[in-house]
Amino acid sequence: MWSDLGLNLEKHDVLLGALGKAYGDLFMAQKNRPKKMEYYNFVISEVHGLRVKELVERKKAGKKVIGAFCLYAPEELVYAADATMVGLCGGADFSIPDAEAQIPRELCPLIKSFYGFKVGGTCPYFQSCNLVVGETTCDGKKKVYELLGEITPTYVMEIPHRTDTPQARALWLAEMKAFKAQIEQLTGNVIEKGALKEAIRLINEKRKAMKRVSEARKASPVPISGLDALLVNQISFYDDVERFTKMTNELADELEERNRAGNGVASADKPRLMFSGCPMAIPNWKLHSIIEGMGVPVVAEESCIGSRYFTDLVQPKGSSVDSMLEALVDRYAQISCACFTPNNERIEKVVQMAKEYHADGVVYNVLQYCHAYNVEAVKVGRALKAKGVPMLKINTDYSSEDVEQIRTRVEAFTEMLRPS
Numbered sequence: 001m002w003s004d005l006g007l008n009l010e011k012h013d014v015l016l017g018a019l020g021k022a023y024g025d026l027f028m029a030q031k032n033r034p035k036k037m038e039y040y041n042f043v044i045s046e047v048h049g050l051r052v053k054e055l056v057e058r059k060k061a062g063k064k065v066i067g068a069f070c071l072y073a074p075e076e077l078v079y080a081a082d083a084t085m086v087g088l089c090g091g092a093d094f095s096i097p098d099a100e101a102q103i104p105r106e107l108c109p110l111i112k113s114f115y116g117f118k119v120g121g122t123c124p125y126f127q128s129c130n131l132v133v134g135e136t137t138c139d140g141k142k143k144v145y146e147l148l149g150e151i152t153p154t155y156v157m158e159i160p161h162r163t164d165t166p167q168a169r170a171l172w173l174a175e176m177k178a179f180k181a182q183i184e185q186l187t188g189n190v191i192e193k194g195a196l197k198e199a200i201r202l203i204n205e206k207r208k209a210m211k212r213v214s215e216a217r218k219a220s221p222v223p224i225s226g227l228d229a230l231l232v233n234q235i236s237f238y239d240d241v242e243r244f245t246k247m248t249n250e251l252a253d254e255l256e257e258r259n260r261a262g263n264g265v266a267s268a269d270k271p272r273l274m275f276s277g278c279p280m281a282i283p284n285w286k287l288h289s290i291i292e293g294m295g296v297p298v299v300a301e302e303s304c305i306g307s308r309y310f311t312d313l314v315q316p317k318g319s320s321v322d323s324m325l326e327a328l329v330d331r332y333a334q335i336s337c338a339c340f341t342p343n344n345e346r347i348e349k350v351v352q353m354a355k356e357y358h359a360d361g362v363v364y365n366v367l368q369y370c371h372a373y374n375v376e377a378v379k380v381g382r383a384l385k386a387k388g389v390p391m392l393k394i395n396t397d398y399s400s401e402d403v404e405q406i407r408t409r410v411e412a413f414t415e416m417l418r419p420s
């Protein structure tokens, strides 16, 4: 199967070895983990095994696999056409040298990581895709999609950078329709209203399950570590949707039970930190592992691999395809990525989340060269300060070189926080 996918087997083995070791060191060493995390352990152990086999089998049955790099790719349309979507954002340092051999070093690590996975032939998910869908969000991604288009079929959605004008709304609807047509052409399936309604239900249920897990983290003591919650969010981007939803609801049941019993993973006298900023694609566990390695729990992620993915649901107001497309636009326009301007909704959401999750402080993650999140940190920090919530901004990449420096800064930050 691996050679059929065109994988670089030698490099792929090195990657799997490193991933397995990091997972064992960081996740399996945690104390008092929820029992239902066993499922996610299993998914990771089979991350480049069973799940890829499922995708390959679907393809053999004539179905299509579509890769995406951003929350703005409307997955409901993909599932309505009986195709499967997988997230391809790169969170590994491992693939960056392959990227840097071809594209500038001065780029966000998330972009270099996914590009490196493709040119190095080391990601079976990338290799399984019939099409990848990019989007016009940040400049780095836009330009790299042009290069990606030279080596793999790539479709780019135009995402308006404002939501407050009728022109932006019209563009969004037109792009939604164009994407639908593209998916229909690729799959040979016309998206009918029944299938679209069912796909909306499917993805809404998945988001609701993830939201239940997130809600449970408002309790003190917190019933699940930030690392485990982050892992659940990371896995949501490539696992089978129905199975993932079922298992995540079971995890949420266990967390709610833990909360009733006061059974937590961190001492209630520790400060609670909220995470905000750039996404942490799998296997980027860097900041969470540093913070929680000090016994300080991370209780929420205001991030695309976090709240921005599951907070808003699609709410159809009618049953025609057109009205459901409108509902998709309504929902997708609510994702407050820093690539938007103005982006006051995000500032308000961060402040609101810090309050709801009883966060004593916010760690703000900027991936190197991500200007959008870096600049927006000014407004976020100001708004949090006005509510008495301190923020620590960390500018980092995927290397381990700055781990000790970050640890020292987080230590100093948490020492001045008082648990609420």
Ligand code: BJ8
Pocket: 069, 070, 071, 072, 108, 109, 110, 111, 137, 138, 139, 140, 141, 278, 279, 304, 335, 337, 338, 339, 367, 369, 370, 371, 372, 373
């Ligand atoms: S909706 S955050 S997934 S664009 S971190 S690549 S912005 S330079 S990942 Fe993103 Fe969609 Fe926005 Fe979310 Fe560019 Fe910044 Fe890198 Fe980023």
